[in-house]
Amino acid sequence: ETGVTQSPTHLIKTRGQQVTLRCSSQSGHNTVSWYQQALGQGPQFIFQYYREEENGRGNFPPRFSGLQFPNYSSELNVNALELDDSALYLCASSLGGTRAYNEQFFGPGTRLTVL
Amino acid sequence: AQKVTQAQTEISVVEKEDVTLDCVYETRDTTYYLFWYKQPPSGELVFLIRRNSFDEQNEISGRYSWNFQKSTSSFNFTITASQVVDSAVYFCALSGMNYGGATNKLIFGTGTLLAVQP
Numbered sequence: 001e002t003g004v005t006q007s008p009t010h011l012i013k014t015r016g017q018q019v020t021l022r023c024s025s026q027s028g029h030n031t032v033s034w035y036q037q038a039l040g041q042g043p044q045f046i047f048q049y050y051r052e053e054e055n056g057r058g059n060f061p062p063r064f065s066g067l068q069f070p071n072y073s074s075e076l077n078v079n080a081l082e083l084d085d086s087a088l089y090l091c092a093s094s095l096g097g098t099r100a101y102n103e104q105f106f107g108p109g110t111r112l113t114v115l
Numbered sequence: 116a117q118k119v120t121q122a123q124t125e126i127s128v129v130e131k132e133d134v135t136l137d138c139v140y141e142t143r144d145t146t147y148y149l150f151w152y153k154q155p156p157s158g159e160l161v162f163l164i165r166r167n168s169f170d171e172q173n174e175i176s177g178r179y180s181w182n183f184q185k186s187t188s189s190f191n192f193t194i195t196a197s198q199v200v201d202s203a204v205y206f207c208a209l210s211g212m213n214y215g216g217a218t219n220k221l222i223f224g225t226g227t228l229l230a231v232q233p
């Protein structure tokens with residue numbers, strides 16, 4: 001069973017640029033959630049995708065957007081990067097929809113640095 | 116509003132000591148779930164345990180045990196006979212039905228850094 005994978009591992013961008021982060025969910029999982037974890041903080045929920053539709057969004061501006069593909073993999077896009085976007089971006093997948101008890105399996109994350 | 120508070124920022128213990136990590140939560144949901152995750156230096160969050168709001172029975176699993184008390188909105192986690200490999204950041208998290216729709220988003224605390232010295 002393949003776990004959650006994310007690419008790239010590290011990324012350096014400059015202010016104003018755009019970035020795309022990728023996530024492959026664990027085999028059979030149809031729900032993907034994205035989290036932002038600033039240094040020294042707990043992860044913050046960005047949004048969630050279930051069967052290719054956005055299902056729930058945290059307190060993040062529209063320049064954070066995403067996609068989920070038919071194979072349940074997902075992308076997180078961030079436009080007009082700001083210095084505060086520097087963080088570890090975590091992807092999590094779960095099975096069986098969006099029920100609150102579903103255990104989420106996390107990937108290793110993408111470390112984004114904005115200069 | 117949903118909120119998770121981990122008041123302990125850092126804890127340092129010597130190997131074989133017992134250590135308890137505190138977690139206090141706030142929620143208006145009547146049905147909710149509480150989780151503990153471990154984040155080693157590699158960065159990947161590792162699921163440890165899950166409890167639902169209807170099950171206050173405390174459990175022991177190996178060196179881990181949990182104390183869930185709805186009356187005080189606390190969900191504490193204890194490691195018995197700590198080992199160096201337990202060194203990590205530990206996060207308490209909450210999920211539940213959200214007003215306006217159901218989603219299993221996790222609300223995390225700020226984490227507790229546990230350092231186990233040899």
